[in-house]
Amino acid sequence: MRQVAAIMAGGRGERFWPLSRQGRPKQFLPLISEKTMLQETVSRLAPLLGLEDIYVVTGQQYAQCVAEQLPDLPRENIILEPEGRDTAPCIALTVAYLSYRYPGEDITLAILPADHLITKPDHFSQTLSGAFALAAAEPVLVTIGMSPNRPETGYGYIKCGEKVPWSGRHFVYRVQRFTEKPDRTTAETFLQEGGFLWNSGMFVWRLSTITQAFQRYLPEIGNALSTLCAACGAPDTLPQVFSSLPRISIDYGVMEKADNVYVIPGDFGWDDVGTWSALARVLKADANENVTIMSTSGHAVHQEPILLGSKRCVISGNGRLVAALGVEDLIIVDTEDALLICRRGQEQELKSVLEQLRRQQLTAYL
Amino acid sequence: MRQVAAIMAGGRGERFWPLSRQGRPKQFLPLISEKTMLQETVSRLAPLLGLEDIYVVTGQQYAQCVAEQLPDLPRENIILEPEGRDTAPCIALTVAYLSYRYPGEDITLAILPADHLITKPDHFSQTLSGAFALAAAEPVLVTIGMSPNRPETGYGYIKCGEKVPWSGRHFVYRVQRFTEKPDRTTAETFLQEGGFLWNSGMFVWRLSTITQAFQRYLPEIGNALSTLCAACGAPDTLPQVFSSLPRISIDYGVMEKADNVYVIPGDFGWDDVGTWSALARVLKADANENVTIMSTSGHAVHQEPILLGSKRCVISGNGRLVAALGVEDLIIVDTEDALLICRRGQEQELKSVLEQLRRQQLTAYL
Numbered sequence A, B: 001m002r003q004v005a006a007i008m009a010g011g012r013g014e015r016f017w018p019l020s021r022q023g024r025p026k027q028f029l030p031l032i033s034e035k036t037m038l039q040e041t042v043s044r045l046a047p048l049l050g051l052e053d054i055y056v057v058t059g060q061q062y063a064q065c066v067a068e069q070l071p072d073l074p075r076e077n078i079i080l081e082p083e084g085r086d087t088a089p090c091i092a093l094t095v096a097y098l099s100y101r102y103p104g105e106d107i108t109l110a111i112l113p114a115d116h117l118i119t120k121p122d123h124f125s126q127t128l129s130g131a132f133a134l135a136a137a138e139p140v141l142v143t144i145g146m147s148p149n150r151p152e153t154g155y156g157y158i159k160c161g162e163k164v165p166w167s168g169r170h171f172v173y174r175v176q177r178f179t180e181k182p183d184r185t186t187a188e189t190f191l192q193e194g195g196f197l198w199n200s201g202m203f204v205w206r207l208s209t210i211t212q213a214f215q216r217y218l219p220e221i222g223n224a225l226s227t228l229c230a231a232c233g234a235p236d237t238l239p240q241v242f243s244s245l246p247r248i249s250i251d252y253g254v255m256e257k258a259d260n261v262y263v264i265p266g267d268f269g270w271d272d273v274g275t276w277s278a279l280a281r282v283l284k285a286d287a288n289e290n291v292t293i294m295s296t297s298g299h300a301v302h303q304e305p306i307l308l309g310s311k312r313c314v315i316s317g318n319g320r321l322v323a324a325l326g327v328e329d330l331i332i333v334d335t336e337d338a339l340l341i342c343r344r345g346q347e348q349e350l351k352s353v354l355e356q357l358r359r360q361q362l363t364a365y366l
Helices: A037-044 A060-069 A087-101 A121-137 A184-193 A207-217 A225-232 A235-243 A250-255 A276-282 A347-359 B037-044 B060-069 B087-101 B121-137 B184-193 B207-217 B225-232 B235-243 B250-255 B276-282 B347-359
Strands: A002-008 A054-059 A078-081 A107-113 A141-146 A157-166 A170-179 A196-206 A261-266 A291-293 A306-308 A314-316 A321-325 A330-334 A338-343 B002-008 B054-059 B078-081 B107-113 B141-146 B157-166 B170-179 B196-206 B261-266 B291-293 B306-308 B314-316 B321-325 B330-334 B338-343
Touching: A002 A037, A002 A087, A037 A054, A037 A060, A037 A121, A054 A060, A054 A087, A060 A078, A078 A087, A087 A107, A087 A207, A087 A225, A087 A250, A107 A121, A107 A207, A121 A141, A121 A196, A121 A261, A141 A157, A141 A170, A141 A207, A141 A250, A157 A261, A170 A250, A184 A196, A196 A207, A196 A250, A196 A261, A207 A250, A225 A235, A276 A291, A276 A314, A276 A330, A306 B347, A321 A330, A321 B347, A330 B338, A338 A347, A338 B330, A347 B306, A347 B321, B002 B037, B002 B087, B037 B054, B037 B060, B037 B121, B054 B060, B054 B087, B060 B078, B078 B087, B087 B107, B087 B207, B087 B225, B087 B250, B107 B121, B107 B207, B121 B141, B121 B196, B121 B261, B141 B157, B141 B170, B141 B207, B141 B250, B157 B261, B170 B250, B184 B196, B196 B207, B196 B250, B196 B261, B207 B250, B225 B235, B276 B291, B276 B314, B276 B330, B321 B330, B338 B347
Parallel strands: A002 A054, A002 A107, A054 A078, A141 A261, A291 A314, A306 A321, A314 A330, A321 B338, A338 B321, B002 B054, B002 B107, B054 B078, B141 B261, B291 B314, B306 B321, B314 B330
Antiparallel strands: A107 A196, A141 A196, A157 A170, A157 A196, A170 A261, A330 A338, B107 B196, B141 B196, B157 B170, B157 B196, B170 B261, B330 B338
């Protein structure tokens, strides 16, 4: 059975403002290495899939950005959402597009976020390979869950149910329930109790299995799949069909309701790198726990920051000299036209900044 | 008797890095108003002196900057030090230059810093006028002392001695002693005890009086005055003569030793604005005690900063948008090529930054 991966790359990435902007959200930035998050995500799939079986699902406004960052990806493997309507319609479009392209064929499809960090790509390959095999063999919805190592309140959790031996050497679990991002106390309880995994947002299933799940749990989407499939061959009609789909996440609309969900535990140095502070967790720090992110605007000379008596700062430079004296726990982001100084842990305030910019119609900074 | 003022404008102003640079130190920056500190200093003298009696003493490298900022100042009123050798040689050069220009004439000379803030220019005029009159009438060294309103550790103090009635309505004091910058406890004692004034660095004396003082207390300078005067007419010889003078301040070399020093108390909203934090004291603050300094690089649009949950910050912008979230007591200085984030009270670390830049030969940032 054909195996394909669809990389969800439509996110706006506002939490990395001002480095991320409307025109260049997080997945298109080289936050961790010299490659962008999207390029890293595609590279990781190389041991399992050829480029002809890798799809990128994104917004119309990012089509060119994807094409530039992935010049070898076939253009027909870029699936363009007419608008952002959360993950269930996005996945439905992917399913419809594959059905349109490979009519009458069942396919095993992996859904992968474009902007997460994975430090052990070999382990990732092995786990994803197992998930492909399980989803191909059984009519189940497979998720990949991460073994938690701290009471993280920024992730959703999966409670493991019955342990099922599978394929000789592997175990998988039936999913007992999904839980949303917990508070600190709840997260600590989860860790003590055991049997919880982080929800990585990676799913694997057959087209036939997810189609049945849509029909059962999200009939508005399930019943629209044929029309959506036809619209893929008549792109002018796609926006109207797509805009009729409910705005809902796949977790809330399908995964939390379905009874055939399995989770494969994975341990491959995963992090969703959801905030500036998260970078401090995953990047190499100096002796005072400061981390510096390389220049991303192509300056020939990247001036190392001068840090005196400063601790636990996250600094994203733009070629300019940054001097930080006697400051602690700050996020310092320098860009061509905007500068952010934010206390770590106050990153939720970024939303307020963006709201204020919209209110004042300072769209150049968005 | 002719009255002139000489404005000391040779300082390097490193404490305002990165806004102040070698080529553009503090006195040439518009820190407080749209005028530069030097322009403000000259403007304040208008009620008392015409431009022909105002001199600016500065380094060769700032000659053009002074001429640009003071286009109406006669070029021959710019006195150029061949090198920086502290205040006693600087004042000696001024005395020599005036003697060269007005041979055989005694003159009352006010020495004024170029980069201090005075919020009550009328009071300043009255006080300086009184100081001119006292210095013209008596062979004494007159200083202007500021009534202290807080236990400031950043200023030198003057202990007042005998109170002397003078000119009907005024009092002056004999100076009992000068004290260097005190520690906090000493400064508090000074304030409780009373009879202390801040040393403003403003002096008034006749050429004849300061010449005698040089001869008595700094004979190396006193004996060189004739040669220095001659060198003013033969500028090629000036560097060699000037470089033979001892590096010493007028306070240490003359004022602390002389027995004919008087102090006139002044109260004209004076501040030496010696650090970024001092700006927070003297500029209009928002409800959260944040102060913002206008753009100085001629950007057409100066974007107001977005400050959310931030308190007691000093922000010097450069046209770029600055967003500060949940931060307190920071100095944020944005310039074209360098960015400073400094905890207030840690400004002494700026010296270390400049040292490091020199060591690394990053002269562009100096």
